Amino acid sequence: MSDTDILYEARGSIATITLNRVSRHNALTLQMLDDIERAVADVERNDEIRVLKFETASPRFFCSGADINEWSDLDPQKMGTRFIREGNRVFRRIAELDKPTIAVLSASALGGGFELALTCDFRYASTQTKVGFPEASVGAIPGWMGCSRLSELVGATRTRELILLGEPISAGTALAWGVINEAVEPDQLRSRVDTVCETLIKRSKTSLSVGKRLVRMMETGQHEYAHELAASVCKASPDAIEGVAAFREKRHASFC
Known part of the structure; x- marks a missing residue:
């Protein structure tokens, strides 16, 4: 990795990508996207790796979204052809990875962070976690295929509610809607994910x-x-x- 904003570890059959830009609530930059893609490429090549997890080093956010300071000054053309295109390419690569992926939502996932979680096969969340798309409050929309992926999960009605109102929902609501697989007490989340990983490795x-x-x-x-x-x-x-x-x-x- 080029810096410490993205940490990557491959240990035995399990690889972990940790979002580590804690001071900025893990807001995603183009450099972070590049680092994530390099890590995913290693997972693709390494036959020993059976499962990929996404985690956070922040106690407050899995990821707060795309870094607004990075995209706010872009002209409309570069916003679409660079920032959005880059994120979509990386997120598509995660979604199309032939190995199971797990988003460990020990903290809230908003905007682009929620979109990142939606690329994964499994989403296990702390009961204290919230997820949502707040983009409407800053005059934007989810640009990294979040609308499409969420609609595939919960249908158009719930998708409109999250995108148009811009209000996050609790882990309990996300579970009821089918957005996440389980809502687990914070002190049990890691153990639950470990159990899922152990099961996948045996398959x-x-x-x-x-x-x-x-x-x-x-x-x-x-x-x-x-x-x-x-x-x-x-x-x-x-x-x-x-x-x-x-x-x-x-x-x-x-x-x-």
């Missing part, structure tokens, strides 16, 4: 990778083709051979 890498691609293809409407492809790829894998053998031999499968 077939092939099934997880193909399953993620299957969901993406379903989102584009290619349902039948996606299922045919996914079934074919899984059937051709060593994991499928081991899984069938274990079933027939009445034992637990041992995936490579």
Whole structure:
């Protein structure tokens, strides 16, 4: 990493990207986006890594959004072609990563920080966390595909409520709406995420990778083709051979 705003650690099967710009509530800069992308690229290349987590070093914010000081003076063209395009490229890379990703929301995720969390496969939050899109209060909108990703999760009605009102919602409300997977007491959050990671590590890498691609293809409407492809790829894998053998031999499968 180029500085300490983004910390990256790969330990065994789990990689962790920690947002560490605590003095600015982890407000995202272009440099931070570049650092995140480099870390994600390492996760892509490293076959030992099975799960990627996003965490925060701040007790108050997972991420407060895009740094307003960085984009406020850009002209409209550069706002779209540089700042928004850059963020969308990085966030798309996270969303399309073939390994499971987890946003550990031990603190509030707003604006671009909420959009970052929405790129992940799982979102586990502290009961004290809030999430939302406050952009309307500063004359902006969620620019990093947050509108689209949120709508896929909760539908247009709830998405309008968050975007147009600009008011954050509690972890309890986010759970009820289907925005997060679980709302956990603060002192139990890390343990819960560790358990999820341990479970994912035991699963077939092939099934997880193909399953993620299957969901993406379903989102584009290619349902039948996606299922045919996914079934074919899984059937051709060593994991499928081991899984069938274990079933027939009445034992637990041992995936490579």
